[in-house]
Amino acid sequence: MQRLLTLCLLLGLVACRVDAAPQDLDGAMHAAWTGFDAMEDDEAAALVDTLHALVGGDTLAQDSRGALSPLVVEELAGLTPSPDQDPADAPGMLLVNPMACALEDLAAALIHLDQDELYPGVYLEYERVHDGDGEAFLAGETDRLGWVSDMRVEILGAEYTEQVRGDIRRVSSGARPFLWARTWLTGPAEFVDSDWSFEQDYQIELFWERAPGELVHAYGIWREMNVGGLSAEDEGFVNVTLNNMVDWDEQTVALCAEGRP
Secondary structure (H helix, E strand, C coil): CCCCCCHHHHHHCCCCCCCECCHHHHHHHHHHHHCCCCCCHHHHHHHHHHHHHHCCCCCCCCCEEEEECCCCHHHHCCCCCCCCCCHHHCCEEEEEEEEECCHHHHHHHHHCCCHHHHCCCCCCEEEEEEECCHHHHHCCCCCEEEEEEEEEEEECCEEEEEEEEEEEEEECCCCCCEEEEEEEECCCCEECCCCCEEEEEEEEEEEEEEECCEEEEEEEEEEEEEECCEECCCHHHHHHHHHHHHHHHHHHHHHHHHCCC
């Protein structure tokens, strides 16, 4: 879900180059973003089969990274509120990572209202309200759930507030059951006493089962953010963001092992 940037890691970061994702993988992640609402379950299952083959899901043993091409205005149609910013200003990045977790245990973590309890130290304040019945989603009585999250965060001593809308969808058909999540920043974040900016953030995630208790996580993010002279155009920024994604996965695997939430 909504992951944050911990820039203090940059002081010790030796950045490695993040190469562009193969064109067909880039297209598949764009299809995952644009198809979230409209794609039928069988089409979505076929998309995950394609992703599984593209990333070598059967043998994936460690995280794999890449850059995604920017979204275009047409790919933001249907978001509420409608973004005013140009998505060409939000570079894309991709993480694919194996996870040891049962799909339903993961679902409980993803929709948990008190994300600050599951991931301590990430938020100064966090509040989420579901647009729907979370218990019904976990029970399989509905395959979709939405929410709005308001949060206050600190980065390198600078505080900002943001609001994020999110949706999650379960697809049980096909060979690989999966969870499909999407979040976006509803408007520019508001920094306190700082000229830093966080203008756009669009995230798409797919978690599919490759074996009982084993998942593959494909995570695409498009972000326009400028902090301390660094932006999503910089390799150091990208590497820190992707490292934080891996850390989130590791914390989530630990939650699954503990049976939380």
